[in-house]
Amino acid sequence: MTDNAATLPIRLNHDAFGRLVVTLADGESHSGVVPVRAFPFSAPDQWISLCDESGHEVICLNDMAELDREARDQLAAELARREFIPRILRVLRVVEGGVASQWFVESDRGDTSFELPSADNIRRMGNDGALLIDSHGIRYRIVSVPQLDAHSRRILRRYL
Amino acid sequence: MAQEGLWCILAANKRPPAGREQRTLTEFNATCNQLPEPLRGIVQAVLLPGESLCAVFQPDLDDQLKYCDGLVLLTDRRLLAKEGAELRSWPLAQVERLQARDRGGLATLEALGPSARLACWYHTVGRAAAAHDLVDAFDRLAAGHEPSGPDHDDDLPVPEGETPTAPVNVRSLFRLFRFARAHTAALTLGLLLTLGGTAAGLVPPYLTWPLVDKVLEPYQDHVKELRSPSGISDREARARGIERERVAGFRRVGFYLIAFAGASLLAWALGWAQGWVLAWISERISADLRNTTYAHLQKLSLDYFGTKRTGDLVARISNDTDRICSFLSDTLVDFIADVLMILGTAVVLISIDPILAAATLCTFPIIAWLTVHLRDRMTHGFLQNGRAWDVVTSLLADTIPGIRVVKAFAQEKREIERFRAANLRIIAAADRVNRVWTFFWPTVALLTQIGLLVVWVVGAWEVFSGRVTVGVLVAFLAYIGRFYARLESMSRMATSTQKAAASSQRLFEILDRLPGVPEPAHPVHPEKIGGAIEIRNASFRFGSRQVIDGVSLEVKPGEMIGLVGTTGAGKSTLVNLVCRFYDVSEGAVLVDGTDIRSFPIAEYRRHIGIVLQDPFLFWGSIAENIAYGKPNATRAEIVAAARTARAHEFILQLSDGYDSLVGERGHTLSGGERQRISIARALLIDPSILILDEATSSVDTQTEREIQEALDNLVRGRTTIAIAHRLSTLHKADRLVVLEHGRVVEVGQHADLLAAGGRYAQLYQAQKLGQDLGSPEPPRELLPVLPEREGGDA
Numbered sequence: 023m024t025d026n027a028a029t030l031p032i033r034l035n036h037d038a039f040g041r042l043v044v045t046l047a048d049g050e051s052h053s054g055v056v057p058v059r060a061f062p063f064s065a066p067d068q069w070i071s072l073c074d075e076s077g078h079e080v081i082c083l084n085d086m087a088e089l090d091r092e093a094r095d096q097l098a099a100e101l102a103r104r105e106f107i108p109r110i111l112r113v114l115r116v117v118e119g120g121v122a123s124q125w126f127v128e129s130d131r132g133d134t135s136f137e138l139p140s141a142d143n144i145r146r147m148g149n150d151g152a153l154l155i156d157s158h159g160i161r162y163r164i165v166s167v168p169q170l171d172a173h174s175r176r177i178l179r180r181y182l
Numbered sequence: 183m184a185q186e187g188l189w190c191i192l193a194a195n196k197r198p199p200a201g202r203e204q205r206t207l208t209e210f211n212a213t214c215n216q217l218p219e220p221l222r223g224i225v226q227a228v229l230l231p232g233e234s235l236c237a238v239f240q241p242d243l244d245d246q247l248k249y250c251d252g253l254v255l256l257t258d259r260r261l262l263a264k265e266g267a268e269l270r271s272w273p274l275a276q277v278e279r280l281q282a283r284d285r286g287g288l289a290t291l292e293a294l295g296p297s298a299r300l301a302c303w304y305h306t307v308g309r310a311a312a313a314h315d316l317v318d319a320f321d322r323l324a325a326g327h328e329p330s331g332p333d334h335d336d337d338l339p340v341p342e343g344e345t346p347t348a349p350v351n352v353r354s355l356f357r358l359f360r361f362a363r364a365h366t367a368a369l370t371l372g373l374l375l376t377l378g379g380t381a382a383g384l385v386p387p388y389l390t391w392p393l394v395d396k397v398l399e400p401y402q403d404h405v406k407e408l409r410s411p412s413g414i415s416d417r418e419a420r421a422r423g424i425e426r427e428r429v430a431g432f433r434r435v436g437f438y439l440i441a442f443a444g445a446s447l448l449a450w451a452l453g454w455a456q457g458w459v460l461a462w463i464s465e466r467i468s469a470d471l472r473n474t475t476y477a478h479l480q481k482l483s484l485d486y487f488g489t490k491r492t493g494d495l496v497a498r499i500s501n502d503t504d505r506i507c508s509f510l511s512d513t514l515v516d517f518i519a520d521v522l523m524i525l526g527t528a529v530v531l532i533s534i535d536p537i538l539a540a541a542t543l544c545t546f547p548i549i550a551w552l553t554v555h556l557r558d559r560m561t562h563g564f565l566q567n568g569r570a571w572d573v574v575t576s577l578l579a580d581t582i583p584g585i586r587v588v589k590a591f592a593q594e595k596r597e598i599e600r601f602r603a604a605n606l607r608i609i610a611a612a613d614r615v616n617r618v619w620t621f622f623w624p625t626v627a628l629l630t631q632i633g634l635l636v637v638w639v640v641g642a643w644e645v646f647s648g649r650v651t652v653g654v655l656v657a658f659l660a661y662i663g664r665f666y667a668r669l670e671s672m673s674r675m676a677t678s679t680q681k682a683a684a685s686s687q688r689l690f691e692i693l694d695r696l697p698g699v700p701e702p703a704h705p706v707h708p709e710k711i712g713g714a715i716e717i718r719n720a721s722f723r724f725g726s727r728q729v730i731d732g733v734s735l736e737v738k739p740g741e742m743i744g745l746v747g748t749t750g751a752g753k754s755t756l757v758n759l760v761c762r763f764y765d766v767s768e769g770a771v772l773v774d775g776t777d778i779r780s781f782p783i784a785e786y787r788r789h790i791g792i793v794l795q796d797p798f799l800f801w802g803s804i805a806e807n808i809a810y811g812k813p814n815a816t817r818a819e820i821v822a823a824a825r826t827a828r829a830h831e832f833i834l835q836l837s838d839g840y841d842s843l844v845g846e847r848g849h850t851l852s853g854g855e856r857q858r859i860s861i862a863r864a865l866l867i868d869p870s871i872l873i874l875d876e877a878t879s880s881v882d883t884q885t886e887r888e889i890q891e892a893l894d895n896l897v898r899g900r901t902t903i904a905i906a907h908r909l910s911t912l913h914k915a916d917r918l919v920v921l922e923h924g925r926v927v928e929v930g931q932h933a934d935l936l937a938a939g940g941r942y943a944q945l946y947q948a949q950k951l952g953q954d955l956g957s958p959e960p961p962r963e964l965l966p967v968l969p970e971r972e973g974g975d976a
Contacts, residue, residue, distance in 0.1 A: 060839040061805065061817060069817060071834050079831055084818070145843070161837075 032081070032089060034096040042100055044072050044080060052080045057101050063147055063163075070097065108134065110154070110164045113174035125154070129162065136160065144181045152182060225255060228269060233257045237319035239312050241291065241305040254291065254303055256319055261293060263301060272300055280320045282313040289313060311723065311767075354687040355679070358506065361467045361474070372459040376515065379452035380522040384530060385445035387660035391534070393438045395653030401431040456519075461511040468507030475499055475692055483698035484763040493579030494572040498692060501571070502685035509682030513675050520672045527665045531658065535650055538658050541640035542665065545633040549626055549669055556618055557680060563615035564684040570607040577604055623670075630666035637662055699765055699783060706780040711773060711789040713739040713870040713901035715760060720769035722755055722924075729755045731924040732769070739870075742902040744912030746942060747921035753905045756921070757873050760903060761790055773871070791869030791896070795876035797860030799851070804833055805840040807859055811867040819866060827862035828892040829855070854885030861892045872897060874904035886911070909949055918942060 033045040037053055045051040052074055060069035060082075067086045071079050086094055108129035117124040126135045136156035138144070143155045150166040164170065167178055217225060217238065225235065237256040244250035244265070253264040261280075262271045272293065279294045289310045293300040305313060362369060404427055476499055531539035581588055581597050588597055641655040715737040722730035729752050737743050745753040758764050759771055762778050771778050778786055788811075799807050808823055809815040815823075820840065824830040832855055836842040844850055844859075851859070864872065874893065886908070894914060897904075906912050918935060920928040920942045928940050935942035 058834045058839060060821065060834060061841050062838050063841040064803075064805070065817060069821060069840075071830075073831070073834055077831055077835050079834065082821070 032083075032093055034089075034093045034100075036096075042096075046081060055080055057097055057104070059101070059105075062105075062107075063151070063153070070101075106131075107161045107163050110162050110170075110174075112171060113177045116177050122157070125156075127162070136162070141181050146182060152178065221253075224253065224264065228255070228262055228264070229257065230259070233259055236323060237316040239291065239303075239316040240309065241303040241313075242309060243288075243304040243306065245302070245304060247288070247304055252303060254316065256316055256323070258323065261320075263303070270301070274323065276300065277320070280317045282310065282317045284310045291316065314728075354690050355683045357690060358467070358471075358510070358686055361470045362463070364470070365463045365466060368459060368463050372456055372463060372515070373518065375452050375456035375459060376519050377522060379449050379456055380519055380526055382445050382449035382452055383523060383664075384526050385449075386442045387657055387664065388530065389438050389442050389445075390660045391653045391657035393435065393653070394656045395651045397431055397434045397438065399652060401427060453519075457511075457515065460515045464507050464510030464514075467510055468503045471506060471689060472499055472503045475503070475689055478693055478695075481697045482695060484758070485698055486695060491572070491576035491579065493574075493576035495692075496579060497572055497575040498688050502568075502688050505685040506682050506689070509678055509685075513678045513682070516671060517675050517679075520668045520675070523668045524665060524672075527661050527668075531661060534657065535644075535654055538637065538640055538644065538650065538654070541636050542633065542658065542662055544636060545629045546669070549629055552622065552625065553672075556622055559618055560615060560680040561683055563611060563618065564680050565687070567608065567611040567615060568684050568688060570604070570611045573604045573607060574601070577601055626670050630670060633666060634659075634662060699762055701783060702780050704780070705782045705785075706776055708774070708776070708781050708785060708789065711870040713737075714774050715871065715901060715903075716772040716775070717756070717760070718770045718772060720756075720759060720766045720771060722752075722759060722764065723767045724755070729924050730759065730766075733921075733924070733926055734769075735919060735926065735929075737901055737903070739901055740899055741917070742897055742904065742915045744909075744915035744918045745903060745905045745921060746909065746912070746918050746945060748945070751921040752924040753921055754875060755924075757875055757903055757905060760871070761792065761873060762786060788867065789869050790871045790873060791864030791867055791900075792873045792875065793857070793860055793864050793893075793896070797856045799844045799856055799859060801843070803838075803841050803843055804836070804859060807844060808840075808862045808866055810863055815866055820862075823862040823866040824859075826865055826892070826895045827858045828888055828895075829858040829862050832858075852885075854889060857885075857889050858892050861889070861896055865896055870900060872900045872902040874902065874906070876905055876907065909946055920945075 031047040035043055035045075037043050041054040042056070043051055043053040044055050052072075054075050055072040056075075058071045058073055059066055060071055068084060069082065070086060071082045073079050083089065083097075086097065089097065108131045110127045110129050112128040114126040114128060114133075116126070121140050123138050124135060125138055127133070136154075136158075138154060139157045145153045145155075147153050147163070150168055152164040152167055154162040154164070156162070164178075167175060167182065170178070221238075225238070229235065235255060235257055239254040239256075241252040241254060242249060244252070253262075255262040255264075258274075260271045260273055261277050262269065264270075272295075276295055277293050277300065278296050281292045281294060283290050283292075284307050289305050289307050291303045291305065291313045293302075479495065479499075528539065528543060531542055577597075577600060588594060637658060641650070641658060644650045645652060645655055715735075717733055717735040720730055720733050721728065731752075733752075733756060735743075745756065747753050755764070759766055760778075762771070762783060765779065773781075773786075791811075800810065805817070805820050808820050808829075812819075817840075821830060824833060824840075833840055833842070842850075874897075890911065897914065902915075904912060904915065912918060913932070916931075917929060918932060919926055920935070920940070922941060928935055928938070928942050930938070930942075936946060
């Protein structure tokens with residue numbers, strides 16, 4: 023069942039209201055917990071905190087790998103439902119309009135377009151990555167700029 | 183110079199010999215012998231046999247406040263003053279008190295008798311320290327002490343600071359060579375290329391000479407001869423071989439023209455290579471310059487930054503280095519090429535015909551003189567220009583971060599007006615410079631035209647008198663075009679040279695500044711710091727102001743001390759002395775029994791955690807900000823520190839958790855949140871000594887309670903010095919130290935001090951009164967803030 027020796031005795035499941043319920047080792051259970059990644063970019067799979075509705079931490083999971091498979095799947099599914107950070111796979115074109123620019127991209131969630139308020143809204147993430155924040159505050163990630171196609175790289179070079 | 187020597191001796195005198203045994207007479211005479219001539223002679227002349235000298239002070243103003251050297255001596259028997267040739271003296275018994283005061287640069291030393299003032303000496307504030315020493319020496323004598331060294335001074339030798347070599351003031355541009363030395367090989371290559379390019383550039387005009395004299399003219403003469411009126415028909419002429427002559431001549435023309443083109447091509451290629459190599463070097467030199475200046479800036483002590491405007495420093499590191507870079511890559515290269523070209527041309531010209539050469543070069547001295555003459559005026563103007571630019575950048579650096587204040591007080595108009603005024607200064611400074619150089623360039627152009635005219639006149643005369651051929655004149659004219667073009671570009675260079683000189687002067691102004699807190703010459707490396715702090719009779723003067731006046735305090739490891747006092751009592755300064763942001767003027771600060779001046783600064787500060795009133799967050803993620811003092815901290819350590827600082831949960835609520843970016847001053851976070859991040863930052867380095875400087879003064883009471891929890895976690899087990907206006911913040915302190923005018927007035931625990939009814943009790947009552955008067959505060963022991971806020975004494 024487990025593929026990791028050090029598993030945490032934590033169970034995760036959903037209750038009838040669709041809320042996430044965590045049951046700790048001592049049998050105590052909290053419903054309506056929210057998983058939060060403490061380091062969403064630098065260490066997405068570590069330091070995942072489960073907070074209750076008022077924002078207090080119930081338990082902090084140092085590494086997702088420490089969970090058993092079932093709990094890990096539950097957690098991953100919950101995180102996936104809660105997070106919307108499309109990953110940009112290709113930059114199709116950019117229409118400049120003064121300070122702001124309109125971006126047409128292909129992402130892992132499908133093709134989309136968004137408005138980037140200024141060049142300051144593109145940030146380098148680590149060595150290769152980049153984060154774009156559009157005018158609504160939605161974030162788009164580029165995991166590795168050098169691994170994009172030549173056309174996308176050429177566009178991004180103007181901004182990075 | 184003699185006076186400076188004296189300062190040193192006075193400073194040295196304050197360091198007593200080892201042991202506290204009474205100084206003998208001979209030792210005093212030895213002191214006297216240390217005085218520089220002619221002072222020593224004067225002093226020895228007025229001392230009676232057996233009288234020993236205790237202190238020397240040289241006032242530098244007379245009673246009309248005009249500069250004038252005076253002399254005041256304190257011996258074990260008398261107070262002596264020498265004014266001009268007149269010597270006045272008072273037996274010590276007559277003198278009740280000596281009093282030194284200073285205000286706004288002017289200081290006085292007064293000798294007071296029982297019923298009247300005996301004398302008053304005026305001096306500039308630079309000498310105030312010596313005057314205070316004289317007063318101290320008098321007080322010790324009056325107290326009946328042996329005339330030994332200051333008895334409160336310790337036996338500990340003051341650790342010697344590294345003495346950096348004083349900068350030699352050479353022309354600032356030449357000092358750039360220090361940065362060029364690293365690129366000697368590339369520079370040599372660049373110069374060789376320049377030399378080659380110049381030589382290749384000299385060939386084409388030289389070719390015009392044989393082209394005219396050996397090809398074109400002989401052919402023309404030949405044809406003329408053939409067609410001479412002696413009457414040979416065209417046909418005959420052709421028969422005589424004009425055609426053959428034409429073909430041969432044409433071939434020679436072809437040869438010269440190909441050589442011409444080849445030399446031009448070579449000059450082009452070499453010029454390209456040389457430009458690239460030198461641009462490469464200059465880019466690196468200016469990067470070195472930036473790095474060096476920035477690194478030096480980081481080493482300077484806090485007082486330097488207190489007197490400088492941010493924008494000014496930013497401009498120096500960015501604009502000035504850039505200007506130097508463009509000078510090195512463009513102007514300097516052009517200059518070298520110009521000089522070589524001019525020298526080369528001169529040599530060629532003289533070798534062809536000395537008289538014509540002399541005519542060509544006749545305007546050269548005038549241009550050179552003009553350049554030198556105007557150069558100083560231009561440097562001055564460019565420096566002024568640079569200063570005007572500083573004002574503008576400083577204004578921007580001031581108002582953009584402070585934009586909320588500007589808008590809140592609706593002062594946009596005034597700021598625009600201020601900016602306009604600063605801009606006007608740029609215009610005025612630029613106008614002054616422009617007047618000079620706009621005159622300069624056309625003048626140079628006129629001079630070159632005159633030169634051309636002179637060459638034509640002399641050349642024509644020489645051709646008519648048969649001294650030179652037409653070919654020589656043509657070659658000369660070809661050279662002269664280049665020559666004057668070069669001369670003109672050289673004079674244009676004067677402008678950018680002066681700009682670069684002004685820039686490098688401004689950079690060296692930073693580089694020549696010696697750090698106020700020197701690194702120790704013989705460092706003691708602290709293995710682990712236990713946290714015992716001893717402040718031994720520490721004094722600190724800020725200019726003429728005595729901010730800390732003989733404070734002695736011992737703090738045991740793990741003890742928490744609360745510093746209490748009104749604004750300007752010297753609390754922040756005392757803490758800055760412990761952090762070694764400044765060095766004490768007198769006395770010493772010891773940690774674990776070692777003078778902190780013996781520790782390398784960075785190693786010492788690694789053991790100190792500081793939480794400031796206004797926590798500064800750098801541009802970067804929250805995790806990076808927490809790990810600022812320990813960049814290699816693991817995520818586990820960061821999270822643990824944040825948890826202890828009560829910051830973990832609010833960080834999780836941010837959209838990107840620990841990876842959230844915070845702005846320059848962390849604008850997206852509230853004051854309490856920023857404060858808790860700064861507490862986590864201090865926790866992470868696990869310091870043995872902790873400084874809390876008004877850590878809770880800028881937040882509301884609810885937030886304060888949260889911060890207080892975080893602080894309580896932080897304080898545990900560490901030696902802590904905390905400053906707070908809200909006396910309640912100090913409820914955990916083991917001892918409270920009440921400061922007033924730089925002196926410790928009370929030490930004790932809250933209850934004892936309150937019972938004693940002293941200064942602390944007054945402060946406490948004042949806060950309590952404030953509480954009774956108003957706010958519906960939660961009762962606890964939280965008290966409202968004192969009316970004034972700290973800020974002026976750092």
